[in-house]
Amino acid sequence: MTTQRTITVDQARQIVFDAYTTGLPQAAAAKLLTGQATQAWVTSEYAAxxxxxIPAMSGQGSLFDPAAEN
Known part of the structure; x- marks a missing residue:
């Protein structure tokens, strides 16, 4: 039996923000939040x-920045 953890709206928004800024499609962000948020909510957050x-790929720079690995 698996137990699903409930997250707050702020936590869900952070997940969506991270997904958006690393270039993940909305469907992938919605899958990360399965049972926690609807596809429509994720779509509205991406639109906001x-x-x-905020550029959709703004987080990509920090993913591959060797200086960030401290």
């Missing part, structure tokens, strides 16, 4: 991030 002017 776009409206705020």
């Amino acid at each position: 991030l776009r409206r705020r002017g």
